[in-house]
Amino acid sequence: EAEVAQSPRYKITEKSQAVAFWCDPISGHATLYWYRQILGQGPELLVQFQDESVVDDSQLPKDRFSAERLKGVDSTLKIQPAELGDSAMYLCASSLAGAFTEAFFGQGTRLTVV
């Protein structure tokens, strides 16, 4: 069964360091989402791609976060510099396209900033 792949599963980094997360969506899925989930809360949308284009990054803290999906397939989310408040689960999800298809999540990357 096709899955959304994310790596690494866990990451511990020191404050002010750079950190990057990788996501490989289900083959053929044009829409890719990055979410941040703080323990006990719902996933918060950071950025949404349609193919290689960003269609929504209104909640992305652009002074330190960046995201790219160069060839419209896999994607990278970067934080530089990391802050203590960035500790969270970072989830990637993908769907075929639009509002009428289900989105599937990867296993996530658990980030701890120390």
Place this chain on the structure above:
Amino acid sequence: QQPVQSPQAVILREGEDAVINCSSSKALYSVHWYRQKHGEAPVFLMILLKGGEQKGHDKISASFNEKKQQSSLYLTASQLSYSGTYFCGTHAYSGAGSYQLTFGKGTKLSVIP
């Protein structure tokens, strides 16, 4: 805009029923329901696309009232495996031809023997 879920938490004994509600202030194009176990990724349960649509999966079903911009998830004869946090996700038009998938804060369901 984030959908609102209620209740925030519920405790059930095995075999009891529960209803989780989800509402939005924006016009909705679809409603998604997910269940998340502690430390794991959310798992897709079902998607509702049309007003009035109802779907079922085992003993879990859902309805979507498009006019009221509300959806409800029904868990019947709950099992221990139903424990987890349930999230509704709503697709709303965010402009420039794109639809934003936004999640509520979740409802924590605990099923006890």
